[in-house]
Amino acid sequence: MKKAVKGEKMVKMLNKSTGNEGDISRQYKEHTSRKYTYILSGLVLLFVMLIFSISIGSVDIPPMEVVQTLTGHTVSVRWDSIIWNIRLPQVLTAIVAGAGLAVSGVVMQSILRNPLGSPFTLGISNAAAFGAAFAVMVLGTGSTHSTVGDAVVISNPYTTTVVAFAFALAVTAIILAFSRFRGVTPEVMILVGVAMGSLFSAGTMFLQYFADDVQLASMVFWTFGDVSRASWSELALITGITLCTVIYFLLERWKYNAIDAGDETAKGLGVNVEKVRLRGMMCASLVTAIIVAFLGVIGFVGLICPHMARRIIGDDHRFLIIGSMIMGSLLLLCADTAARVLIDPYQLPVAVLTSFLGAPTFIYLILGGRRI
């Protein structure tokens, strides 16, 4: 309420100071230019964090040397190797996966008109994880090893992704079917998601039961998501699909704004709501599936980051889509950096940290503080 009064005062004050035609448009442009500033600031922060994250770890590399190495100047062969082979792919994977999960969450929240929607809370992540595990264990699209670092090597990323996507789609179809029922509250939808999540976790456990020791150890791969696993080629595939999906989401940004205003308003504005919903959910599931297949389940990023971005930038998808992506990248990058240094020399899977962060936030959202 305070904000409303403040806004009113601001408008009145500005009206007084100028009083010319076009005042409202000018004020509006000032208002939107602030959002561009937020986005730009976010990008700068992300870049700083990227350098910082590359520079710290079991071997500390000064930030200036990181920048030099990244711009193609060899400072030390050892650092060169650490940065290009280990740290940079990991950091970029965190950025892309964070952005991908957050953008999936923001779109799901909009098209399902459910503030609790996200790939994880709707059970889509777990379904994709089961699909990927199924592909590797049963269809032989990858091999399993006992070493912790490379527990699972995916030899056929395309089939693995397709199978993960197929299972993610199955859950999406169920969620969409439920969303058509009148009077289904956001909480009920999440309960359906929990049921789906449990079902596919049980599926993964079923696979574990028949797995040998080596396979069993490697199953943990999908349970605790970790961004240090992706190779450059896997990162390229995740980035390619995330990028295409984001472009599609950006093209649809007005439609998501219209759906936020209610299905009927959207239809009255010429939006084919059912089509937008179906395609949006499919694209969001695809991004989720590819991230989960290669990195494992990373919970809550898709739920929290859109809400954090909404808090700063509002619900306008022209800014919210990019804002959520930056927030997702930042959060996952920070979490991954923390996971690397917290119990040095050991490295925690990043999903452990996001879950520590996400679980209380999720409960807070359920208890009614939808706008965190």
Added chain:
Amino acid sequence: MILEVDGVEFQYKSKEVLKNIKFELKRNEILSILGPNGVGKTTLLKCMNAILKPKRGTVLIEDEDVLKLEQIEIARRLGYVPQRCEPARLTAFDAILLGRMPHIKWNITTEDVMIVEDTIKKLSLEDMALRYIDEMSGGELQKIGIARAIAQNPKLLLLDEPTSSLDLKNQLEILDTVREVVRKENVSAIMTMHDLNLAFRYSDKFLFLKNGTIFAAGSMEDITPDIIREVYGVPVTIENYQDISVVIPV
């Protein structure tokens, strides 16, 4: 005629909801669709802009059949205001700007922004232009909904129970706004209404639905207490108070 509706029929599953609906509307006229709950008022309104697809019939806007147009083309001709506008973390300006969506290709133009500003001024919403709509009252939200539909630059406005859940002051303000827009913007409006007195006060034409068909239609002088009794099952008298017709149940 701006609107000619002919032989519109709508079926929900196997149940016939609307049968042979036929009426016309001139420019700058307001038509109220009246009738008891569940008679198909909202369904008829949604058939006008193909939110619901009629089984048969034609809806001509300036001699063009709306039902054969793409949804986006329909949105360029008809502005629709649902019963309830959902709040979001958007400013009123953003929410009204959404009305330009059927005309936007990739991004908004200066013209779009100017149209929104004009709409805000016409409806005297200057004070709330940059306020967030999730902090607004029901009446304010309804005004934003109407402003959004006007920014669509339509030829016909469709309003689904625009005064439901509003207090007396807001009811009068909203309908004054609708009347002013219709007079100044050279458009027409169709509203579904429950309150007969408000409908009589603000509309030029009336359409009474009963059992899914038009029971009676016309202007104020054609409406008799018998029609209302037949449609609603309540005996009434129509009195005149300072040139305003008032329905009183007896």
